[in-house]
Amino acid sequence: MDDEVIYRKNRNDLIRYASVLVGPTSAEDVVSTIVLRVLARQHLADLREPRPYLFRAVLNECRTRLDRERNHSTLDNVDGTQSVEQQPEVLAAVLALPVRQKAATYLVYWEGLSVQETARLMGIRPGTVKRYLYLARRVLKGALDAD
Numbered sequence: 001m002d003d004e005v006i007y008r009k010n011r012n013d014l015i016r017y018a019s020v021l022v023g024p025t026s027a028e029d030v031v032s033t034i035v036l037r038v039l040a041r042q043h044l045a046d047l048r049e050p051r052p053y054l055f056r057a058v059l060n061e062c063r064t065r066l067d068r069e070r071n072h073s074t075l076d077n078v079d080g081t082q083s084v085e086q087q088p089e090v091l092a093a094v095l096a097l098p099v100r101q102k103a104a105t106y107l108v109y110w111e112g113l114s115v116q117e118t119a120r121l122m123g124i125r126p127g128t129v130k131r132y133l134y135l136a137r138r139v140l141k142g143a144l145d146a147d
Helices: 003-022 024-041 050-069 088-095 099-110 115-122 126-146
Strands: none
Touching: 003 024, 003 050, 003 099, 024 050, 050 099, 050 115, 088 099, 088 126, 099 115, 099 126, 115 126
8 A cells, every 4th residue: 555545544534533632623734744744754654554553643743732732622523423512511521531531532432443443543552441431431420410
């Protein structure tokens, strides 16, 4: 597979993922930054597993940006579903999560990935994903019960 095919195959998923983590206004910029950074050193096709590598890189870039900016971006209907509009309190609670918990929550609950797939994309162990999900559910339950 060449670089263009790899990029086109993963672009939309990476942008959706970045949208959840830093908001839709910065998502394409995050993905472009990552792809250009990788291409400056090597070809995407040279990566052993391009998809998990790119997902981890997006997560790390989002963490860096959030640390730098310390802002809580809003998320405007990432994938066109109505649930975001119908339950803004759920979205607000998810956006308030730490970035790794937010990433695990998005990949498992919105994208429907398994814990193992999520661990692979995030570059962590399945037990760590489970821990992030446990912590996120606890925070979300507390936040939503308070409302």
